[in-house]
Amino acid sequence: MKAIYFEKFGTRDVLQFGDRPEPIPQNNELLIDVERSSVNFVDIRERQGTYNRPETHVGGIQLPHVSGLQAVGKVVAAASEGDKVWIGKKVVAYTPNGGGYAEKVVANPRFCVEIPESANADLFAALPNQGLTAYLLLTASTQIQSGESVLVQGASGGVGSLAVQIAKILGAGEVIGTASTSEKLDFIRSLGADDAVDYTHDDWPQRVLESTGGLGVDVLLESIGGDIFEQNFECLAPFGRYIIFGSTRGPGQPFAPRRLMQKSQTMTGFYLPVFLAKPELIHAGMEFLVKATLEEKLRPSIAKVLPLSQTAEAHRLLEDREVQGTILLDTTNV
Numbered sequence: 001m002k003a004i005y006f007e008k009f010g011t012r013d014v015l016q017f018g019d020r021p022e023p024i025p026q027n028n029e030l031l032i033d034v035e036r037s038s039v040n041f042v043d044i045r046e047r048q049g050t051y052n053r054p055e056t057h058v059g060g061i062q063l064p065h066v067s068g069l070q071a072v073g074k075v076v077a078a079a080s081e082g083d084k085v086w087i088g089k090k091v092v093a094y095t096p097n098g099g100g101y102a103e104k105v106v107a108n109p110r111f112c113v114e115i116p117e118s119a120n121a122d123l124f125a126a127l128p129n130q131g132l133t134a135y136l137l138l139t140a141s142t143q144i145q146s147g148e149s150v151l152v153q154g155a156s157g158g159v160g161s162l163a164v165q166i167a168k169i170l171g172a173g174e175v176i177g178t179a180s181t182s183e184k185l186d187f188i189r190s191l192g193a194d195d196a197v198d199y200t201h202d203d204w205p206q207r208v209l210e211s212t213g214g215l216g217v218d219v220l221l222e223s224i225g226g227d228i229f230e231q232n233f234e235c236l237a238p239f240g241r242y243i244i245f246g247s248t249r250g251p252g253q254p255f256a257p258r259r260l261m262q263k264s265q266t267m268t269g270f271y272l273p274v275f276l277a278k279p280e281l282i283h284a285g286m287e288f289l290v291k292a293t294l295e296e297k298l299r300p301s302i303a304k305v306l307p308l309s310q311t312a313e314a315h316r317l318l319e320d321r322e323v324q325g326t327i328l329l330d331t332t333n334v
């Protein structure tokens with residue numbers, strides 16, 4: 001089968017397009033004939049070898065590796081007799097071990113949800129990794145309460161654009177998103193955010209305070225790092241919950257936990273693979289995302305659909321911040 005893989009860590013040049021052996025479903029796995037896959041920022045970190053550095057403490061990958069944390073396609077085989085009922089069904093799959101950058105991928109049926117044959121694969125292929133992250137941040141790392149205000153950092157990205165919409169679906173009050181260009185700010189408003197703030201201006205926390213009547217936000221989803229990490233405290237309300245799940249600009253300043261005492265705030269870390277130990281939460285998240293998309297409450301934003309062979313270009317677009325929403329990979333026209 002055709003796949004995108006890498007044999008060493010590095011820049012986009014390490015991504016190779018070529019033939020790889022088809023995966024063989026083991027234990028209870030399903031084999032999926034992939035129609036669409038998609039690209040996540042974490043795929044870039046994986047390619048750079050970040051997760052294989054001891055200081056990241058998040059677990060590495062083995063080389064050669066095929067990335068790709070999600071796929072939509074048809075089930076063509078099942079390892080266990082009991083799962084043969086899946087064969088022929090169109091599914092959206094979360095594939096936490098990767099493999100989605102390929103014409104075939106294996107998946108645990110617990111992390112697959114059936115979608116109608118007529119469903120637009122593009123919408124659903126954008127969901128699993130970024131959608132699960134957004135959903136679990138708001139339902140597991142914290143339980144968003146009706147009317148609470150939320151700040152989503154990097155709200156024009158894959159996770160961010162879904163988090164804005166999911167916060168609203170879950171009953172949040174004011175939802176504010178940040179981004180770096182006026183075009184991206186318009187995009188965030190079009191997702192249903194009440195306000196959009198340019199965080200390239202040093203006084204951006206002031207804008208968030210103004211938007212919340214001087215109170216600050218109840219929940220803050222942080223994925224940026226750098227100076228933003230510390231600035232976030234300027235617009236986090238008393239009792240506010242600060243949830244950290246990424247460092248797109250690299251780690252921020254060293255942090256002294258006593259800082260949290262000043263306003264009785266809490267800080268929570270989030271790493272999606274840890275939730276594999278709670279598969280029922282992942283399953284519930286997948287069901288939520290698919291249902292909300294089928295009901296058209298959630299509209300995943302598709303930035304672009306590229307042939308699988310152009311995955312390196314997809315990585316470039318993410319690294320150069322030229323994306324709003326999610327980039328998909330077409331595995332039917334490689």
Ligand SMILES: NC(=O)c1ccc[n+]([C@@H]2O[C@H](COP(=O)([O-])OP(=O)(O)OC[C@H]3O[C@@H](n4cnc5c(N)ncnc54)[C@H](OP(=O)(O)O)[C@@H]3O)[C@@H](O)[C@H]2O)c1
Binds near residue numbers: 042154158245248
């Ligand atoms: N902890 C977990 O389990 C988990 C799971 C999924 C994702 N993540 C993390 O969540 C973040 C978002 O992931 P994603 O897949 O949604 O990524 P994405 O689609 O590429 O979005 C990233 C966003 O970050 C902003 N950004 C700010 N500084 C950036 C920089 N130096 N380089 C690139 N983007 C920058 C970009 O907006 P502007 O250009 O407007 O600034 C962009 O909207 C990443 O940090 C990722 O590693 C963590």
